[in-house]
Amino acid sequence: MPTLRTVYAWELRKLMAQKRTYLGLGIAVLVPLIFAIALLLQSGQPEDVAFGRYVRQSGLAIPPVLLIFGSIWLFPLIAALVAGDIVAAEDHNGTLKTILTRSTDRSRIFVAKALAASTYAFVALAAMGIVALIAGVAVSGLHPLVTLSGTTVSSGRGLLLIVASLLVYMMPLLGIVAIALLLSVVTHNSAAAVVGALMISLILQLVTILPGLGALQPYLLTTQFNAWQGFLRTPVDYSPVVRAAWVCTLYAVPALGVAFTSFVRRDVTGG
Amino acid sequence: MSADAAPVHARGLVKRYDDVTAVAGVDLTVQAGDVYGYLGPNGAGKTTVLRMLLGLIRPTAGEARLFGRDPLVDGARALEGVAGFVEEPRFYPYLTGRKNLELLAALDGHGAQGRIGEALDIVEMTDRQNHKVGGYSHGMRQRLGVAAALLRKPKLLLLDEPATGLDPAGMRDMRALVARLSSEGTTVLLSSHLMPEVEELCNRVAIVRAGRIVYEGDLISLRARAGGHWRLRTTGDDEALRVLRAQRGLTAVEREADTPSAAGALRFEGDEAAVAALSVALVESGVGLLELTPVRATLEDVFFTLTEDAAEEPAPPPTTAADDAGALAA
Numbered sequence: 001m002p003t004l005r006t007v008y009a010w011e012l013r014k015l016m017a018q019k020r021t022y023l024g025l026g027i028a029v030l031v032p033l034i035f036a037i038a039l040l041l042q043s044g045q046p047e048d049v050a051f052g053r054y055v056r057q058s059g060l061a062i063p064p065v066l067l068i069f070g071s072i073w074l075f076p077l078i079a080a081l082v083a084g085d086i087v088a089a090e091d092h093n094g095t096l097k098t099i100l101t102r103s104t105d106r107s108r109i110f111v112a113k114a115l116a117a118s119t120y121a122f123v124a125l126a127a128m129g130i131v132a133l134i135a136g137v138a139v140s141g142l143h144p145l146v147t148l149s150g151t152t153v154s155s156g157r158g159l160l161l162i163v164a165s166l167l168v169y170m171m172p173l174l175g176i177v178a179i180a181l182l183l184s185v186v187t188h189n190s191a192a193a194v195v196g197a198l199m200i201s202l203i204l205q206l207v208t209i210l211p212g213l214g215a216l217q218p219y220l221l222t223t224q225f226n227a228w229q230g231f232l233r234t235p236v237d238y239s240p241v242v243r244a245a246w247v248c249t250l251y252a253v254p255a256l257g258v259a260f261t262s263f264v265r266r267d268v269t270g271g
Numbered sequence: 272m273s274a275d276a277a278p279v280h281a282r283g284l285v286k287r288y289d290d291v292t293a294v295a296g297v298d299l300t301v302q303a304g305d306v307y308g309y310l311g312p313n314g315a316g317k318t319t320v321l322r323m324l325l326g327l328i329r330p331t332a333g334e335a336r337l338f339g340r341d342p343l344v345d346g347a348r349a350l351e352g353v354a355g356f357v358e359e360p361r362f363y364p365y366l367t368g369r370k371n372l373e374l375l376a377a378l379d380g381h382g383a384q385g386r387i388g389e390a391l392d393i394v395e396m397t398d399r400q401n402h403k404v405g406g407y408s409h410g411m412r413q414r415l416g417v418a419a420a421l422l423r424k425p426k427l428l429l430l431d432e433p434a435t436g437l438d439p440a441g442m443r444d445m446r447a448l449v450a451r452l453s454s455e456g457t458t459v460l461l462s463s464h465l466m467p468e469v470e471e472l473c474n475r476v477a478i479v480r481a482g483r484i485v486y487e488g489d490l491i492s493l494r495a496r497a498g499g500h501w502r503l504r505t506t507g508d509d510e511a512l513r514v515l516r517a518q519r520g521l522t523a524v525e526r527e528a529d530t531p532s533a534a535g536a537l538r539f540e541g542d543e544a545a546v547a548a549l550s551v552a553l554v555e556s557g558v559g560l561l562e563l564t565p566v567r568a569t570l571e572d573v574f575f576t577l578t579e580d581a582a583e584e585p586a587p588p589p590t591t592a593a594d595d596a597g598a599l600a601a
């Protein structure tokens with residue numbers, strides 16, 4: 001049987017041959033560019049968002065602003081765009097029967113798809129982070145960063161903390177990937193899966209502002225999109241990061257489990 | 272894989288979708304070297320049986336084995352040495368024909384990459400290999416589907432109406448290819464609703480209707496079963512009919528109406544001795560003979576008799592499949 005690596009490599013190649021892949025990546029790259037250009041063209045800065053005040057003092061403040069902005073719907077959308085499509089597109093093209101009658105088990109194909117969708121989310125996030133850093137430094141320079149605690153960290157340490165933040169941001173993003181993948185398997189419909197995953201992400205955020213449900217907030221998947229902020233405090237607060245790790249696991253693992261079982265057992269009647 | 276296990280061995284296969292019984296208890300054995308025709312009208316459950324063999328869908332009941340392996344238990348390993356497709360072959364429209372085959376070869380392993388060029392040659396798709404499949408015609412996708420199957424160097428080839436969508440030359444090539452693969456030792460199970468195709472290629476046949484096998488055997492026995500009747504035209508059909516009915520050894524006497532291509536006539540069944548006696552009796556009663564000809568039943572006729580005649584089957588289940596078949600055939 002071909003190795004998981006071979007199957008995974010082909011899943012990536014298929015992604016690279018599709019337009020929708022570049023839509024998400026394009027947005028991830030364009031948003032920081034547009035933000036930087038806007039800073040150049042206009043005076044003032046976003047005051048009502050953390051780090052917004054410092055975007056002209058240090059380029060390092062720009063990625064955190066975009067992470068906060070992107071957590072509402074942008075990154076969930078980018079992640080769902082591919083994860084929600086990766087199985088449903090095979091239904092749409094009728095190609096499941098084509099790949100499932102070769103010498104590769106369904107389980108291996110599922111794992112390769114899950115890995116490819118996660119890789120995509122990672123690449124999009126990294127692309128946003130890198131472009132935001134470069135554009136930020138180009139516009140505002142590489143200067144020490146003011147943290148959420150009001151202290152200042154050196155630009156070197158600031159850079160390190162930004163990278164760590166991006167990695168922690170990946171955890172809830174993988175939760176979204178898992179949910180979109182599940183919807184992709186069970187709905188057989190890419191639009192339904194993408195929109196469904198995005199709706200779930202928006203509704204979870206809505207829950208926190210409903211009266212009486214505030215206590216749920218720490219355990220919602222979308223709340224974990226703020227966990228990285230623990231890194232930008234002095235001293236570094238690891239507790240939100242630790243909580244994000246297990247909360248995201250609690251969302252991702254059952255979703256992946258159901259998606260896996262359903263994919264491995266289902267009747268392939270289309271195509 | 273046990274060396275002596277039959278390429279295809281299915282027992283009691285049933286597949287139900289909600290209220291539709293697509294396959295209603297099929298036993299099927301294809302021996303090594305067979306070119307086996309699985310013949311039936313639309314909706315008879317041909318594709319559904321092939322899907323179960325390929326492990327794409329789970330049988331509601333019964334079991335299927337390929338070379339002794341169960342696709343439900345052994346997964347992809349059950350398909351070792353097996354290739355084929357159901358319905359229209361599907362590929363990634365945004366990849367070229369060649370890239371599609373490279374992907375499938377990667378999922379195959381076993382040196383399939385090295386057979387791509389040859390497979391494309393065989394189906395005459397070499398000059399279109401670098402175009403995206405999205406722009407292929409139906410027949411071209413069908414050819415690519417055959418190429419994809421050949422990559423696996425199959426010992427057992429499962430083909431679902433392989434000639435659909437092919438032009439006459441393509442159909443001829445397809446049949447020649449099946450014949451060649453068979454002569455090289457490949458076992459073939461092919462579904463079809465074209466009797467001539469099955470007659471040309473297959474040594475064994477199952478005729479299915481509404482999810483059940485209504486005939487199973489070699490083509491020679493099927494031909495023998497076909498039988499035939501006699502056609503009689505005279506100067507006085509009413510008198511002739513009286514003589515016919517009085518004649519010993521003649522059965523199924525009927526009057527056939529005019530058709531656009533043939534004048535109306537009397538038809539009956541009987542052996543040659545009885546027919547000879549009839550001709551004498553007719554002349555004695557003063558009836559002039561215009562035509563007295565034997566009509567051989569074609570296999571097509573047998574197919575229609577088996578798949579349309581409701582009395583032929585013990586108790587056809589009231590399934591949608593049966594209704595579909597009936598409605599189209601009517």
Ligand SMILES: Nc1ncnc2c1ncn2[C@@H]1O[C@H](COP(=O)(O)OP(=O)(O)OP(=O)(O)O)[C@@H](O)[C@H]1O
Nearest residue numbers: 269288291293312313314315316317318319591592
């Ligand atoms: N996924 C499905 N859901 C519901 N009914 C189905 C499904 N697949 C097949 N059927 C039904 O099962 C019956 C057999 O279908 P199948 O496709 O096996 O027929 P077939 O012999 O291949 O016909 P054709 O010659 O038209 O290809 C039909 O009545 C069909 O409507």
Ligand SMILES: [Mg+2]
Nearest residue numbers: 317318358431
């Ligand atoms: Mg069919």
